[in-house]
Amino acid sequence: MRWSALAPGKRLRPALVMASCEALGCDPTHSLDVACAVEMVHCFSLIHDDLPAIDDDDLRRGRPTCHVKFGEALAILAGDALFALAFRVAANMKASAEARADAVSVLAGAAGTPGLVAGEVLDILAEGTEPNLEAVQQIHAWKTGSLISASCVLGGIIAGADAEQRQHLSEAGRWAGQAFQIADDVLNETSTADHLGKAVGSDREKSKQTYPALMGLEAAKAAGEECVERAVEHVQRLPGPKEALQSLIRYSVDRTL
Amino acid sequence: MRWSALAPGKRLRPALVMASCEALGCDPTHSLDVACAVEMVHCFSLIHDDLPAIDDDDLRRGRPTCHVKFGEALAILAGDALFALAFRVAANMKASAEARADAVSVLAGAAGTPGLVAGEVLDILAEGTEPNLEAVQQIHAWKTGSLISASCVLGGIIAGADAEQRQHLSEAGRWAGQAFQIADDVLNETSTADHLGKAVGSDREKSKQTYPALMGLEAAKAAGEECVERAVEHVQRLPGPKEALQSLIRYSVDRTL
Numbered sequence: 001m002r003w004s005a006l007a008p009g010k011r012l013r014p015a016l017v018m019a020s021c022e023a024l025g026c027d028p029t030h031s032l033d034v035a036c037a038v039e040m041v042h043c044f045s046l047i048h049d050d051l052p053a054i055d056d057d058d059l060r061r062g063r064p065t066c067h068v069k070f071g072e073a074l075a076i077l078a079g080d081a082l083f084a085l086a087f088r089v090a091a092n093m094k095a096s097a098e099a100r101a102d103a104v105s106v107l108a109g110a111a112g113t114p115g116l117v118a119g120e121v122l123d124i125l126a127e128g129t130e131p132n133l134e135a136v137q138q139i140h141a142w143k144t145g146s147l148i149s150a151s152c153v154l155g156g157i158i159a160g161a162d163a164e165q166r167q168h169l170s171e172a173g174r175w176a177g178q179a180f181q182i183a184d185d186v187l188n189e190t191s192t193a194d195h196l197g198k199a200v201g202s203d204r205e206k207s208k209q210t211y212p213a214l215m216g217l218e219a220a221k222a223a224g225e226e227c228v229e230r231a232v233e234h235v236q237r238l239p240g241p242k243e244a245l246q247s248l249i250r251y252s253v254d255r256t257l
Numbered sequence: 258m259r260w261s262a263l264a265p266g267k268r269l270r271p272a273l274v275m276a277s278c279e280a281l282g283c284d285p286t287h288s289l290d291v292a293c294a295v296e297m298v299h300c301f302s303l304i305h306d307d308l309p310a311i312d313d314d315d316l317r318r319g320r321p322t323c324h325v326k327f328g329e330a331l332a333i334l335a336g337d338a339l340f341a342l343a344f345r346v347a348a349n350m351k352a353s354a355e356a357r358a359d360a361v362s363v364l365a366g367a368a369g370t371p372g373l374v375a376g377e378v379l380d381i382l383a384e385g386t387e388p389n390l391e392a393v394q395q396i397h398a399w400k401t402g403s404l405i406s407a408s409c410v411l412g413g414i415i416a417g418a419d420a421e422q423r424q425h426l427s428e429a430g431r432w433a434g435q436a437f438q439i440a441d442d443v444l445n446e447t448s449t450a451d452h453l454g455k456a457v458g459s460d461r462e463k464s465k466q467t468y469p470a471l472m473g474l475e476a477a478k479a480a481g482e483e484c485v486e487r488a489v490e491h492v493q494r495l496p497g498p499k500e501a502l503q504s505l506i507r508y509s510v511d512r513t514l
Binding site for chain 2: 001016048053054071072073074076077079080081083084085087088090091092096097098100101102105107108109110112113115117118120121125164248
């Protein structure tokens with residue numbers, strides 16, 4: 001659990017939780033527990049996705065993947081235990097009972113079906129099929145977008161967001177998630193394993209459905225930019241300090257890692 | 258998810274949730290959602306435990322196991338999705354926000370570390386080592402006892418149990434869980450695959466730490482009886498109709514399935 005959860009990473013999702021909390025005018029440290037819960041859900045999904053039966057990746061965040069280091073059995077169980085711990089942390093954080101139950105509901109909804117796990121299933125089923133824009137968008141919306149969108153909403157829950165603010169956070173996160181995934185696909189084509197800390201070119205080898213495979217590299221980059229614009233439009237409707245949240249959204253496509 | 262969760266099974270854990278709710282004088286149907294959540298956590302754990310990397314079992318509840326039917330990748334993800342759904346259902350059930358957050362906390366605590374997943378890890382690490390009573394009890398307490406004990410507590414949460422009642426439910430469940438696991442070990446030695454719907458003799462083949470391996474069959478059966486007595490002592494302190502809960506506890510050792 002520690003090997004994977006504490007590996008060097010961008011921590012984009014927990015940063016989004018805290019920046020979203022701040023964008024509503026609330027002290028971002030109040031959202032630290034649920035930010036950790038989101039990162040644990042993310043790490044659980046990385047551990048399981050890297051398993052030999054799924055993506056069979058050996059390298060993650062510059063380290064051997066969990067199953068390479070500890071064996072498949074312990075990797076499956078480490079993922080399961082991180083997933084359980086995420087919900088325990090969210091259910092016990094310092095917040096009203098209403099906020100805690102709400103946070104668990106949002107987190108579980110984003111992680112399951114429809115959501116992260118459902119997206120992984122679609123991704124597996126789509127391998128080797130003809131690239132198709134609608135299919136790619138659905139895969140990304142579930143596999144990446146749902147947890148990124150949930151991250152923004154969870155920061156809002158801690159800050160006591162009303163329904164309209166929550167909707168803006170959800171939409172901002174949804175567009176940021178799409179931008180992030182496009183950048184991820186682009187980096188998988190253009191970067192090096194040494195720089196990324198994970199295998200590159202692996203998507204193409206497996207004929208995965210990606211934006212570059214579908215529309216070419218340059219058009220994919222432009223689509224990423226457009227997603228960032230839309231996300232920022234929603235952020236601008238929020239009442240608190242928005243700099244951190246806007247920078248994170250920009251970073252989701254500008255990053256080289 | 259449906260293949261595994263809706264397979265014919267005893268549904269002991271959800272029945273314990275509902276009987277515990279009733280034993281506090283509350284309508285047991287009020288606990289139906291959280292009872293389903295417990296069964297989903299149980300099924301998630303069966304799917305993952307049966308995987309080739311862990312117990313490598315082909316038969317469960319009289320059917321091919323999830324990975325035999327759908328492949329390893331989908332089995333891992335079906336387990337993950339059932340786990341997520343369990344928390345979503347518990348967080349959204351008809352109950353106060355306090356009860357919903359509390360239920361998620363109890364369920365996540367019982368499922369993770371320490372709890373069900375931690376017990377599975379200990380079980381794996383203990384394979385092939387010398388049988389040892391303390392180790393066996395710790396494995397059982399986590400792997401089986403924690404979710405069975407949580408089932409009783411969760412029924413109590415729905416019924417608004419006070420701290421003392423909750424403690425009796427927790428203890429009753431803990432002893433019932435130990436009785437249940439002893440009976441499971443005994444049946445693995447004495448029954449047939451055709452009758453149980455899963456492989457038999459598999460524990461001994463893998464040199465798993467079991468009560469019969471440790472103390473012999475007859476002494477193991479007597480130990481199971483003693484656990485039932487202790488569980489029933491705690492149940493007798495509860496204020497509502499106790500017949501269903503007592504029968505279920507008795508059944509945990511008298512069962513032939």
